[in-house]
Amino acid sequence: MKGKTELVPxxxxxxxxxxxxxxxxxxxxxxxxxSGGDNIEYEEKYGISYPMVVPLSRAKVQYKEGKTFKATFEDFIRGLDFYSEMAFTYKCVKYGVCYRNDYSVLFYNEMQTWSFPTKDAFYKSASIDGLLLKDIWDEVKDPRYL
Ligand SMILES: [Zn+2]
Structure with a gap:
């Protein structure tokens, strides 16, 4: 049996x-x-939306411009703060990013793991094949919660 449903815009x-x-x-x-909740509140409090990551106000702009919804690297980092485990795809390879208990950052794919002492260190210096993640973010697909 399904729970109650209603149509909303x-x-x-x-x-x-x-x-x-x-x-x-x-x-x-x-x-x-x-929408997985009050995305106006999520944007005000955390700078993200759920489960799409990209904040609602910017998503509206992306929609108007005919772009696909996509979180920036900065949104992704805020998503990490919100959810602690994130993922994206780059050149058909899935990558995960998560906080450890001490708030160091683990970055990994199926083959390798990399460790960063802080989220800022991850943001500034995480790289794939010698290219800084922040510089190749345009090629990153589907940044998302894990
Ligand atoms: Zn819609």
Whole structure:
């Protein structure tokens, strides 16, 4: 048996989406946005949205410009603060980023792991194949919560 549902307008495009009692919405069929809570509050408090990562106000701009929703590297770092475990895909390889108990940062793929003492060190110096992650962020696909 399903919980109660209602139709609510998509936060981005206004198209009706199914909203579950839990506060989680189905992905919008028109624009692809998904809401997992109060994204105005998430943006104010944490600078992110859930589960899309990119803050709602910037996502609206991306939608108007016909771009796909994508978090910046800075959003991604705020997502790490919010959720502690993040992932993205680069050249078909999946990468994970997570906080350890001491707030050092572990960066990994299936083959290798790298460690950074702080999130700032990760932000400034994380690299893939000798290229700084912040410089290749345009090629990064689907930055997301893990
Ligand atoms: Zn929509």
């Amino acid at each position: 998509c936060e981005i495009c206004g198209y009706p989406v199914v909203n579950y009692e839990s506060g989680v919405c189905m992905r919008c069929e028109k624009c692809g946005w998904q």
